[in-house]
Amino acid sequence: MKGIGDRELLLKAREAARMAYAPYSGFPVGAALLASSGLIFPGCNIENASYGLTVCAERVALFRAVSSGERELVKLALWAPVPCWPCGACLQCLAEFAPGLRIVRQGEKGELQEKGLGELLTAAFSLQCPPGGCI
Template sequence: MTDKELLKKAIEARDFAYVPYSKFPVGAAVLTKSGKIYKGCNIECASYGGTNCAERTAIFKAISEGDKDIEAIAVIGDMENYTYPCGICRQVITEFGKDIKMIIGKSENEYKVYSISDLFPHSFSPDDLNKNGGL
């Protein structure tokens, strides 16, 4: 799967966003090492705290299906600007690997590629718990 193909899946997911408050739809597509793709959109809630981002929706779908080895994640929001994962999403992504490829799209043909470590350096991860006697 190419970066552009995965970004197309994120664009498809964005069409299902439930955003009555922010009017800011975001789509994400997670590619796992098994080759499966899990799409997610942001889902808002009137209490705001119950809102879930597109990235976490897609990740949680993958994990709930037993597919924990994430290879890449494509994210797209505003077609005029690059939309990056929020801090909570970066933390969740890091939970599943510091080398996950991040494809941040502005449009189907305009995107940037990073690793989650590029976007979230010095993160707290399961490795930190292992070093400190946890797990």
């Protein structure tokens, strides 16, 4: 995908984190999901007093993209006050639409770090591998 670099995508994720609603954790997270169309879908975490109803930034970005008709997702940038990778729930949701997705974040010293979704989620559920696993 030409046009947008990793640092620019990461900046969009950082901007999205400013919109986070994180009164319980105090941990604002931003995501920016790049589609093959060149469109970028930002997302931020949205917490809830019933913690299980909290939605992570990655899923907000994903749901925005999918609800806009995007199905080809290329890269996800993730920004948080302390570098982190997406949680298992987010990885599983992302795997539904983009099993080859690349994920980039900024490391402790400002360096870019990148991993493939498959490196972070090694046994995703899918139509080919239903709950209970593949044999």
